[in-house]
Amino acid sequence: MPTGAGPLDGYALAMLELLAREAPVEQFEELVRRAAEEGASEAELAGVVAAKNRSLEVRQLFARRQQREAGLSALVDTARDLTHPYNLDSLLAVITRRARLLMGLDMSWVSLPGDDGASCVRAADGHASAITVGFRVPSGGGVGGHAQQRSAPFWTPDYMGDESFVHNEAIDHVVRSEGLRAIMAVPLRHEHSTLGVLYVADRNIRHFLPNEIALMTSLADLAAVAIERTRLLERTRTEVAELTGDVSQAVDSLATARGLHGVHRSLVDLALGSGEPAALVERAAAELGGALLVRDIVSKDLAQTEGFPVFSGRGSTRVDNALIDRVCLDAQAVGGLVRCDDGVGGVLSACPVTGGTESLGTLVWCSARPPSEEQEQLLGMAAQAVAVQLLMQRSTAVAEGQVRDELLHDLLHVSQLPPGQLAARGRRLAVDLREPHVVVVVRPEGGSQSRANAWAASYAHWLSGLKYVDGGHIVLLLPGDDPAGAARAAQRELSAVLGHPVTGGAAGPTDAPDDVRHVYREAQRCLDALTVLDGTGGTASPKELGFLGLLLSEKQDVTRFVGSAIGPVLDYDHQQSTELLRTLESYFASGSSPTRAAELLHVHPNTVSRRLERITDLLGQHWQEPAQALEVQLALRLHRTRHLLADGDGVRPPGQALRASWASDTP
Structure with a gap:
């Protein structure tokens, strides 16, 4: 002390x-x-x-x-530690470790609700085996459920011996397995919501002091803020990653769009500057990396690149032409891109070529594999460029066709222009009216008149001729001297286009512009004669109609008819001073009897036989058949009548009369 x-x-x-x-x-x-x-x-x-x-x-x-x-x-x-950037699992591990060390207890863990709404342990520290990451906490009972219901901390000094709250068998089993006694649960609150529950526990009986409860509450508040911030950061990172991907995709799409735009512009420029689709499809095929074919609406190939396997020939790479027709029809039917296997290990892609609502044809691409989205877009752009080119060609053809139609209209009707000016107009259109031309008049016999007119314009342009539509008839002025052959060719082509037989009449040739209207009327009469004779679907010319052609002819060209029937005989008599013409007359006058003809001619029957053989050489093997024999007799009668009319009194020496009559018949 x-x-x-x-x-x-x-x-x-x-x-x-x-x-x-x-x-x-x-x-x-x-x-x-x-x-x-x-x-x-x-x-x-x-x-x-x-x-x-x-x-x-x-x-x-x-x-x-x-x-x-x-x-x-x-x-x-702890607050400073929680400010570091973590992912959610790492952050929860830090929170549980800090909580255990802060309180000096044996164990801590945190549970958060999952996507299905059930609470699940996301992190634990100091645990033995029972409470592990992934353990699903039952929704009813336990200190955690009580803390969430009260939205305030809840603790017990001895969990198993405390009856002040509702127990759950699953939770009790975990608590017994871990050997826990004192447990505190603190809700993780953020603003007006509860994010989860933070637990601390000790394996001894313990009473938690107010300052410890306040400390855990502060830690829970900090943890809730950190959890929400981390979740927000993760969502932000995810959104940034998605936006980065979208931006990258947008950049790629923009680059692709710019590339496609550049190709499209070059294709359109090529379509506007080139007169033929060959160069256009070559450029498009180079961009696509395959072979291209342009086919019009009537299945006519307009252009194709090298290597397109469509034409006939041997080899395993040839595609069936019927398959191409079918895929073209499918593309026209759906109004968009269609694909199919080509049967030889590749793919056919067909895209319709349209101008507005009008179908102009189909662009077919043959490739080794199905097209990508970019290639499909490029194929559609190439089809648009082809449509531009075809429409330009049509516009040019329509403008030129109107001028050509006006010329043929003036030739077929009475024109105020002299023949020389008509011929000059024809030369400007690459049509030489001073050369022989024939007139073909075709009647479509139904079907699409617009398709028939379009065919006529193309056909006349292809043959360097002229076309004109007169009512329901198509009039063609074509170069040549064979009206029958021209009529058959035109009839065959148009029948294939319309899908049914058409009827055609022809006349000519003529090399005088002012004579075209007369030849046209003669061809029209041949067409009318076919109708009267029930010859619809056929062709005819004055030569094929024989003397009917003479009767139908506007000018009744007797000289031409006589020349076509017995001209070789007249020429032979004139050159050799023979009497084959008299022999023919006597032969028919005697009822086709060589013996009686010899009596009329006062010659030996063998002489008549030899003359008849010569006539056969000149007129052909069939001159005695009924149809040709009728024309020969009519020609003999016309020739004799003209001779008598030209002779006046009919008295003239036989040889002189013959020569005079031939001279009058010869132009």
Whole structure:
């Protein structure tokens, strides 16, 4: 005891010294025992005990303050630690470790609701085996459920012995397996929602102090903010990654679009500058990396690149032409791109070529594999460029066709222009009217008149002729001297286009512009004669109609008819001074009897036989058949009649008369 002081004051001063040295509790108790041993009175001993109690209270107050300061310092460190960038799982691991160390307990874990709404343990620290990551926490019972219902911390000093809350068998089993006694659950609250529950537990019975509960609440608040921030960052990263992918895709798409735009522009420029589709499809095929074919609406090939396997020939790479026709029809039917196997290991892709709502044809691409989206777009652009070129060609053809139609209209009708000007107009259109031309009149016999007119324009242009539509008839002025052959060729072509037989009449040739209208009327009469004779679907010319052609002819060209029927005989008599013509007349006058003809001619029958053989050589083997024999007799009668009319009184020597009659018949 210190000197110079009373007993009680000395013990009080000693208590203060122990308190200053932060002496252990045992030394305070030792001071009380010493006072009792030194004979302190009961009052003095009671004062010493009171001083001890006050000193211990002050000591506990200092200890709690230090503990609170240490907790706040640890909480500050935890908050600083939670500001680091983590993913969610790493952050939860930091939170559970900090919570266990902060409270000095055996275990901590955190549960968060999953996508299905069930709560699941996402992180744990200090666990043995029962509470592991992935454990599904039952929705009913336990301190966690109670904390979520109250939205406030909830704890128990001895979980298994506490009946103040609802127990859950699954949770109780886990608690027993881990050997836990004291458990605290703190909800992770952010604004007005609960993100999950933070748990701390000890394997001994323990009462949690208010400052510990407050410390866990602060930690839970910090953890909730960090969890929400991490989730937001993860969503932001995901969105940024998606946006980066979208931007990358947009950049690629933009580059692709620019490339396609450049190709499209070059194709259109080529279509506007080139007169034929061959160069256009070659460029498009180079961009696509395959072979291309352009086919018009009537299945006529307009252009194709080298290597397109469509034409006939041997080899395994030839594609069936019927398959191409079918895929073209399918593309026209659906109004868009269609694909099919080509039967030889490749793919056919067909895209319709359209101008507005009008179908102009089909662009067919043959490739080794199905087209990509970019190639499909490029094929459509190539089809547009082909459509531009075809429409330009049509516009040019229409403008030129109108001029050509006007010329033929003037030739077929009475024109105020002299023949020389008509011929000059024809030369400007590459049509030489001074050369022989024939006129063909075709009647389509139904079907599409517009298709027939389009065919006529193309056919006349191809043969360097002219075309004109007169009512329902198509009039063609074509170069040549064979009207029958021209009529048959035109009839065959148009019948194939329309899908049914058409009827045609022809006449000519003529090399005079002012004679075209007469030849046209003669061809029209041949067409009418076919109708009267029930010859619809056939062709005819004056030569094929024989004497009917002479009757139908507007000019009744007797000289031409006589020349076609017996001209070789007249030429032979004129050159050889023979009498084959008289022999023919006598032969028919005697009923085709050589013997009686010999009597009329006063010659030997063998002479008549030899003359008849010569006539056969000149007129052909069939001159005695009924149809040709009728024309020969009519020609003989016309020739004799013209001879008598030209002779006047009919008295002239036989040889002189023959030569005179031939001279009158010869132009």
